[in-house]
Amino acid sequence: MRICCICGARPNFMKIAAVVEAFRDHPELEPTIVHTGQHYDRRMSKAIFDDLGLPRPDVNLEVGSANHAVQTAEIMRRFEPVVEELRPDLVLVVGDVNSTVACSLVATKLGVAVAHVEAGLRSFDRSMPEEINRIVTDALAHLLFVSEESGMTNLRREGVPEENLFFVGNVMIDTLLRHRDRADGSRVLEELGLAPRGYAVLTLHRPSNVDDAETFRRLAAAFSEIGRELPIVFPVHPRTRARLEAFDVLRDAEASGYVRPVDPLAYLDFLKLMAEAAVVLTDSGGIQEETTILQVPCLTLRENTERPATVEAGLNVVVGTDPRAILSAFRSACDLERAAEPPAGWDGRAAKRIAALLAQLGTAGLARLQGVRQGG
Ligand code: UD1
Numbered sequence: 001m002r003i004c005c006i007c008g009a010r011p012n013f014m015k016i017a018a019v020v021e022a023f024r025d026h027p028e029l030e031p032t033i034v035h036t037g038q039h040y041d042r043r044m045s046k047a048i049f050d051d052l053g054l055p056r057p058d059v060n061l062e063v064g065s066a067n068h069a070v071q072t073a074e075i076m077r078r079f080e081p082v083v084e085e086l087r088p089d090l091v092l093v094v095g096d097v098n099s100t101v102a103c104s105l106v107a108t109k110l111g112v113a114v115a116h117v118e119a120g121l122r123s124f125d126r127s128m129p130e131e132i133n134r135i136v137t138d139a140l141a142h143l144l145f146v147s148e149e150s151g152m153t154n155l156r157r158e159g160v161p162e163e164n165l166f167f168v169g170n171v172m173i174d175t176l177l178r179h180r181d182r183a184d185g186s187r188v189l190e191e192l193g194l195a196p197r198g199y200a201v202l203t204l205h206r207p208s209n210v211d212d213a214e215t216f217r218r219l220a221a222a223f224s225e226i227g228r229e230l231p232i233v234f235p236v237h238p239r240t241r242a243r244l245e246a247f248d249v250l251r252d253a254e255a256s257g258y259v260r261p262v263d264p265l266a267y268l269d270f271l272k273l274m275a276e277a278a279v280v281l282t283d284s285g286g287i288q289e290e291t292t293i294l295q296v297p298c299l300t301l302r303e304n305t306e307r308p309a310t311v312e313a314g315l316n317v318v319v320g321t322d323p324r325a326i327l328s329a330f331r332s333a334c335d336l337e338r339a340a341e342p343p344a345g346w347d348g349r350a351a352k353r354i355a356a357l358l359a360q361l362g363t364a365g366l367a368r369l370q371g372v373r374q375g376g
Pocket of ligand 1: 009010011038039040041044065066096097098099129130205237238239242285
C-alpha cells in the first residue's frame with residue numbers, strides 16, 4: 001500500500017512522526033512524506049523534524065505563506081501532479097490546517113482514498129479557519145481516525161457511516177510519550193535561567209487573538225498582571241511576532257521582566273519547558289492535549305475547545321479572553337490537583353493501531369471504504 005503522508009505546519013510534524021514510525025512494523029505499508037511548505041522557517045519546521053528524527057520529506061511543495069484562498073489553492077495546484085505521478089493508494093492527512101483540507105480535496109477528486117488522523121474534533125465555531133478545514137476534510141475522508149470520544153459523537157451526528165469510523169486514540173500523545181525521557185535531558189531551563197514550577201508558559205497565535213489590536217492589548221494587560229506574580233516565558237509564533245511589533249504591545253511587561261518573549265523552541269525544549277511549568281496559557285489545540293498528559297494546568301485563551309476530553313480530564317480550563325477571568329483562573333489553576341486521568345486511547349499506541357488497521361484492510365479494504373462513502 002503506497003501511502004502519501006501529508007504535513008505542512010508545525011503541529012502536523014509530531015503527528016506524522018508517530019504514524020511513519022508505526023508503519024516501520026509493516027513492510028507492506030510504504031510511506032512517502034510530502035511537506036507542503038506551509039511552515040518553512042527553520043524553527044517552525046526543520047528544527048522539529050530533527051528533534052523527532054523524522055526523515056527528510058520525499059517531496060516539498062514549498063508553498064510558503066499567503067492568505068487562505070491563495071495558500072490552499074497553491075497547495076492543491078502543486079499537489080495534484082504529485083498524486084498523478086506517485087499514484088498512491090492512500091493520502092493520509094492529519095489535523096486541521098490548510099494543507100490538510102487542500103490535499104484531501106485533491107486526492108478525493110482524483111479517486112484516491114483519504115485517511116484523516118484526528119477526525120471529528122469540533123469547536124462549533126465556524127469563524128475559526130480550522131473548523132472549516134475539519135468539517136470539509138471529514139466530509140471527504142474515507143477513513144476517519146478519531147482521537148477522543150467527542151469525535152465519534154460528532155461524526156455520527158454528521159451521518160458518517162459506522163464502517164468509516166475508527167477510534168484509535170491520539171498520535172500526538174504517542175510522540176510525546178516516546179520523547180519524554182529525551183526531553184527531560186533538555187537544558188532549556190538552565191539556558192533561560194528558570195526554576196521548575198517557577199514560571200508560566202504562554203503561546204498565542206490564533207488570528208482571533210492576535211490579529212485584532214484591541215483584543216491583543218486586552219490579553220497583554222492580563223499577561224502583565226500575571227507576570228508580576230509569576231514570570232511568563234512566551235515562545236513567539238511568527239504570526240504573533242509580526243503583530244507584537246505592529247501593535248507595539250507587551251513592551252513594558254517585557255522591559256520589567258514580567259513577560260519574556262523568546263523565539264519558537266524546538267520540540268524537546270518546548271516539551272521540557274511545559275513539563276516543568278507551574279501553569280500554561282495557550283490558544284493552541286495540541287498544547288491542551290500535551291498539558292493533560294504532562295499533568296500541568298492549562299488555561300485555554302479561547303471561548304471554546306474542540307478537545308473537550310482535556311476539560312473532562314480536569315486540567316484544562318477554557319477561560320476565554322476577558323482579562324479578569326484569565327487572572328482569576330490563573331490564581332486557582334496553580335492549585336489544581338495534578339491528577340488527570342488520561343483520556344481513552346492516549347496511551348502511546350494510537351499510531352500502531354492505525355498501522356495495524358491499514359495493514360489488515362489492504363488496498364481491497366480501502367476500495368470498499370471508498371465505496372461506502374460513494375453516495376455522499
Ligand atoms: C497554522 C494553522 C493553524 C495551526 C498553526 C500552528 C491554518 C489555517 N492554520 O496557522 O491551524 O494551529 O499553523 O502553528 O492552516 N510564518 C513565518 N514562518 C513560517 C510560517 C509562517 O514567518 O514558517 C508567518 C507568515 O507571516 C504567515 C504567518 O506566519 O503569514 C501565518 O502562517 P500560516 O501558516 O498562514 O498560519 P498559522 O498562523 O501558522
